[in-house]
Amino acid sequence: MPLEERDEDLVRRSANGDRSAFGVLVERHERRVFNLALRMTGREEDARDATQEVFLAALRKLSTFRGEAAFTTWLHRVTVNACYDLLRKRQRAPLLDRLPDHEPEPPTSPDPAELTDLSIDVQRALLHVPEDYRVVMILHDVRDLPYDEVAQVVGVPVGTVKSRLHRGRVALARALGDALPRERPERPAPSDEAKSR
Amino acid sequence: MTHPEELLAGYVDGTLTEDERTVVDTHLKSCETCRGEVVLATGAVAALAELRDEPVPFGVTGPAIADFERRAARARTPWWRARVHWVAGLAAAAAAIALLAVALPHVGREAGDERAGQGRLAAQPTTIAEGGAPGEFAAPVPLEVQDVDYGDAVKLQALAEETAALRGQDLSAPVPSPTTSNKAATAETAMSCVAEAAGDGLTANDTLVRLIQAKFGGKPAYLGVYLESPGPDEAPDQVVIWVASKRACSLLSFSSKAI
Numbered sequence: 001m002p003l004e005e006r007d008e009d010l011v012r013r014s015a016n017g018d019r020s021a022f023g024v025l026v027e028r029h030e031r032r033v034f035n036l037a038l039r040m041t042g043r044e045e046d047a048r049d050a051t052q053e054v055f056l057a058a059l060r061k062l063s064t065f066r067g068e069a070a071f072t073t074w075l076h077r078v079t080v081n082a083c084y085d086l087l088r089k090r091q092r093a094p095l096l097d098r099l100p101d102h103e104p105e106p107p108t109s110p111d112p113a114e115l116t117d118l119s120i121d122v123q124r125a126l127l128h129v130p131e132d133y134r135v136v137m138i139l140h141d142v143r144d145l146p147y148d149e150v151a152q153v154v155g156v157p158v159g160t161v162k163s164r165l166h167r168g169r170v171a172l173a174r175a176l177g178d179a180l181p182r183e184r185p186e187r188p189a190p191s192d193e194a195k196s197r
Numbered sequence: 198m199t200h201p202e203e204l205l206a207g208y209v210d211g212t213l214t215e216d217e218r219t220v221v222d223t224h225l226k227s228c229e230t231c232r233g234e235v236v237l238a239t240g241a242v243a244a245l246a247e248l249r250d251e252p253v254p255f256g257v258t259g260p261a262i263a264d265f266e267r268r269a270a271r272a273r274t275p276w277w278r279a280r281v282h283w284v285a286g287l288a289a290a291a292a293a294i295a296l297l298a299v300a301l302p303h304v305g306r307e308a309g310d311e312r313a314g315q316g317r318l319a320a321q322p323t324t325i326a327e328g329g330a331p332g333e334f335a336a337p338v339p340l341e342v343q344d345v346d347y348g349d350a351v352k353l354q355a356l357a358e359e360t361a362a363l364r365g366q367d368l369s370a371p372v373p374s375p376t377t378s379n380k381a382a383t384a385e386t387a388m389s390c391v392a393e394a395a396g397d398g399l400t401a402n403d404t405l406v407r408l409i410q411a412k413f414g415g416k417p418a419y420l421g422v423y424l425e426s427p428g429p430d431e432a433p434d435q436v437v438i439w440v441a442s443k444r445a446c447s448l449l450s451f452s453s454k455a456i
Binding site for chain 2: 119
């Protein structure tokens with residue numbers, strides 16, 4: 001069975017005019033880009049726009065990609081920037097946020113329908129987390145990127161990534177409220193300002 | 198009290214060294230706030246694990262890339278062939294514009310362009326024949342000014358579909374909303390701006406049929422609506438819309454629709 005061709009080799013071939021190589025890159029990464037954009041923006045329409053924009057940008061800028069960073073890191077960075085642009089551009093309530101409120105029952109079994117409910121709650125809650133925290137959380141907790149790669153994508157030190165990750169998780173849990181799939185203790189008082197972080 | 202915030206994410210993830218973990222454990226014994234946050238963060242990680250990848254809807258990237266590639270390939274056509282193609286495609290272009298001129302009687306036009314349809318059609322062959330490569334001749338269509346924001350992908354696609362429907366000779370198709378009169382810019386400026394933004398994407402087989410000044414994501418923008426033929430002497434098979442920022446003439450978006 002032939003080894004899968006490395007992204008960097010496909011990029012080089014694409015930049016040299018081999019457009020089928022670019023097709024392989026799209027096929028390989030489209031889902032990753034779309035889902036990152038979907039979690040960041042909460043709107044399928046925006047995720048579609050971002051995905052198209054990211055790959056068109058990639059196509060135009062292939063010759064400038066010098067391989068200092070992994071292609072996926074670069075692609076993530078372009079996607080995150082596209083999402084920030086879209087979020088600034090839209091500045092309106094995400095569609096998921098307009099779903100009718102409901103009080104979900106605590107899940108008692110791994111029923112797929114309940115998982116779907118929970119996923120919607122999580123997506124909705126994500127949109128209440130500040131963008132700088134949200135992006136770190138999505139990259140690390142959803143996309144499974146290690147701290148140092150998240151730092152490269154976002155362009156901040158690793159220590160900042162860890163702090164934002166923690167703050168984002170706490171903010172998400174508070175936004176989720178009763179939808180959290182486990183028992184929680186009393187929430188601590190919101191005393192962020194008083195802390196010497 | 199100083200909280201070891203940079204260590205708490207790693208504590209929840211289980212990625213701390215033994216020494217770091219000891220530091221956090223010691224802190225947690227005396228800090229109720231951090232104890233609560235660790236529980237919250239653990240719950241959040243579990244909740245995020247419930248998010249599954251959604252499938253990519255059909256046609257998000259593939260058609261856009263294919264379209265871009267196809268036009269880039271056409272742009273590599275030698276200039277002399279391109280010119281021949283351009284002149285040879287006049288009949289189809291004139292027919293398409295005639296159709297639009299009939300179907301869009303209320304579209305706002307540049308001052309002095311009130312003669313509309315026939316005048317433009319009569320002038321176009323001469324202009325193109327003398328003008329050489331695409332983008333170097335005077336604008337063959339007036340500039341429409343619309344109070345519409347095409348930053349919404351649905352609206353942009355609707356414009357492409359609307360043009361495709363007109364090209365498909367469906368004269369019963371809804372007429373676009375009336376536009377206001379324009380004093381802001383000339384059609385030539387708009388056309389050059391769109392051409393600059395589209396770059397290699399525009400080829401000799403693209404025929405400009407509408408120029409629109411509107412907005413895209415809140416920013417002033419020019420939209421160039423083109424009919425694109427698969428080759429010389431062939432009927433247009435695509436409507437392609439290029440969106441350029443009015444200020445910088447940079448490419449903001451594009452959309453296409455098969456006829």
